[in-house]
Amino acid sequence: MGFIQWESIVFAVISFGILYWLLNKYAFGPLFSIMEQRRERVLGDLKKAEEDRKQAEQYLQEQKQAVQEAREEAMKIIEQARQTSARQADQIIAQAREEAARLKDEALKEIENEKNKAVAQLKSQVSAMSVMIASKIIEKQIDEKTHKELIDQYLKEVGS
Amino acid sequence: MPESPKLNIGIFYFDLSTISMFIITGVILFIIARLAVRNLSVENPSKLQNVMEWVVEFVHGMVASTMPLHIGKRFISIALALILFIFIANLLGLPFAIITKHTEEVTLFGYTLVSQETIDKWLAKDGYDHAPVLWWKSPTADLSVTLGLALVTFFLIHYNGLKLNRTHYLRHYIEPYPIFLPLNIIKEIFKPLTLGLRLFANILAGEIMIKVIIMAGIFGIPFLMAWQGFSIFIGGLQAFVFVILSMVYIAQATVHEEQ
Numbered sequence: 001m002g003f004i005q006w007e008s009i010v011f012a013v014i015s016f017g018i019l020y021w022l023l024n025k026y027a028f029g030p031l032f033s034i035m036e037q038r039r040e041r042v043l044g045d046l047k048k049a050e051e052d053r054k055q056a057e058q059y060l061q062e063q064k065q066a067v068q069e070a071r072e073e074a075m076k077i078i079e080q081a082r083q084t085s086a087r088q089a090d091q092i093i094a095q096a097r098e099e100a101a102r103l104k105d106e107a108l109k110e111i112e113n114e115k116n117k118a119v120a121q122l123k124s125q126v127s128a129m130s131v132m133i134a135s136k137i138i139e140k141q142i143d144e145k146t147h148k149e150l151i152d153q154y155l156k157e158v159g160s
Numbered sequence: 161m162p163e164s165p166k167l168n169i170g171i172f173y174f175d176l177s178t179i180s181m182f183i184i185t186g187v188i189l190f191i192i193a194r195l196a197v198r199n200l201s202v203e204n205p206s207k208l209q210n211v212m213e214w215v216v217e218f219v220h221g222m223v224a225s226t227m228p229l230h231i232g233k234r235f236i237s238i239a240l241a242l243i244l245f246i247f248i249a250n251l252l253g254l255p256f257a258i259i260t261k262h263t264e265e266v267t268l269f270g271y272t273l274v275s276q277e278t279i280d281k282w283l284a285k286d287g288y289d290h291a292p293v294l295w296w297k298s299p300t301a302d303l304s305v306t307l308g309l310a311l312v313t314f315f316l317i318h319y320n321g322l323k324l325n326r327t328h329y330l331r332h333y334i335e336p337y338p339i340f341l342p343l344n345i346i347k348e349i350f351k352p353l354t355l356g357l358r359l360f361a362n363i364l365a366g367e368i369m370i371k372v373i374i375m376a377g378i379f380g381i382p383f384l385m386a387w388q389g390f391s392i393f394i395g396g397l398q399a400f401v402f403v404i405l406s407m408v409y410i411a412q413a414t415v416h417e418e419q
Contacts, residue, residue, distance in 0.1 A: 004303055004304055004307065005173065005175050005178075005304045006304075007172050007173060007174050007175070007304075008174075008175050008178050008179070008302065008304030008305060008308065009304045009305075009307055009308040009311065010308070011174070011178075011179055011182070011308070012182060012299075012304060012305045012307075012308025012309060012311075013308045013311050013312060015182060015183070015186065016186075016241075016245070016308065016309060016312055017312070019186045019189070019190065019241065019245065020237075020238060020241045022190060023189070023190060023193055023237075023240075023241050024237050024241070026190075026193075026194060026197075027190070027193035027194055027196065027197050028193070028216075028237045028240060028241070030197050030200055031196070031197050031200065031209075031212060031213070031216065032216070032236075032237070034197075034200045034201070034202055034205075035213060035216065037202050038202045041202060
């Protein structure tokens with residue numbers, strides 16, 4: 001046979017087997033393992049990126065919440081301060097009013113006192129003077145004691 | 161057809177050009193593969209490593225297109241070896257051929273390479289004062305080599321069919337009726353035969369065509385360039401066809417789809 005030579009066929013099969021074994025051991029094996037490593041690394045990176053993204057989202061939520069809480073607290077403090085100041089102002093005004101009222105009362109009382117005192121003084125002076133005037137006018141017609149009673153009565157009527 | 165040098169040891173006749181070209185192809189493939197995996201790196205692959213990884217991905221895609229990957233995974237490396245080997249083998253015959261002319265018996269270390277009978281046979285022909293002996297050619301332009309590779313596929317088909325899918329593999333010989341058994345056996349034999357013949361014929365035709373164009377002398381150069389370019393394409397295509405058909409045959413034997 002010109003074309004087919006069984007020695008060549010056997011040689012081809014055997015030597016291809018050897019070649020395959022050599023290639024598998026020294027070239028394809030390492031290459032496949034490297035490609036597998038890369039695949040795993042890419043998968044790992046993707047997974048890690050996903051985790052990082054989730055974590056970042058969580059942090060963002062937490063931060064947002066913290067900001068919200070701080071804002072609420074600040075509002076509360078401002079409100080409290082406003083209430084306190086309003087109450088204090090009211091208190092001060094009430095106190096001042098009370099003080100003023102007290103002072104006014106005192107002054108009025110003093111005025112009354114002074115007035116009473118003056119009136120008493122005036123009464124005594126006027127009675128004495130009128131006795132003098134009357135005695136001068138009437139000249140011993142009436143005794144001093146009767147005269148004084150008369151004037152006192154009169155002044156009482158005037159004073160009431 | 162020029163003669164091949166044949167080493168005669170006892171009753172064996174070794175076709176030296178085929179064997180040497182086969183070894184050269186294997187050595188080239190092994191060197192390229194070793195260069196590609198020198199300094200392997202996950203992060204920063206070299207150019208050759210990138211090319212090799214592209215080939216691996218390509219073969220991976222081929223295998224995945226014919227069978228489920230949990231079965232096909234084990235065939236990726238053999239498919240890779242086959243496609244690279246056949247592609248390199250197909251290209252080797254393209255740049256040149258080495259043919260020596262002999263009028264006397266050629267011997268090496270006392271072994272006859274070209275016998276006197278062969279030379280006499282050529283001298284008896286018209287127009288020959290010598291016997292042409294072809295030393296350099298594509299190993300795949302030899303039917304024995306392509307049949308040998310097809311035999312590898314044949315082993316793969318039936319070994320894996322028996323191992324992975326025994327009952328369905330055996331049952332398919334008597335389907336649809338037991339009377340189809342001889343037909344099915346012929347079909348199984350013809351699968352590797354057609355694989356080998358297709359590859360051999362394509363590559364041999366390419367080389368013969370190159371010889372024909374060379375006869376046109378200087379005017380043939382543009383045609384020669386065009387044809388060699390086309391032959392590179394054919395070489396790649398035939399390697400692809402060989403491997404994808406092998407994978408399809410393996411898939412037929414090993415994969416059983418549950419109805």
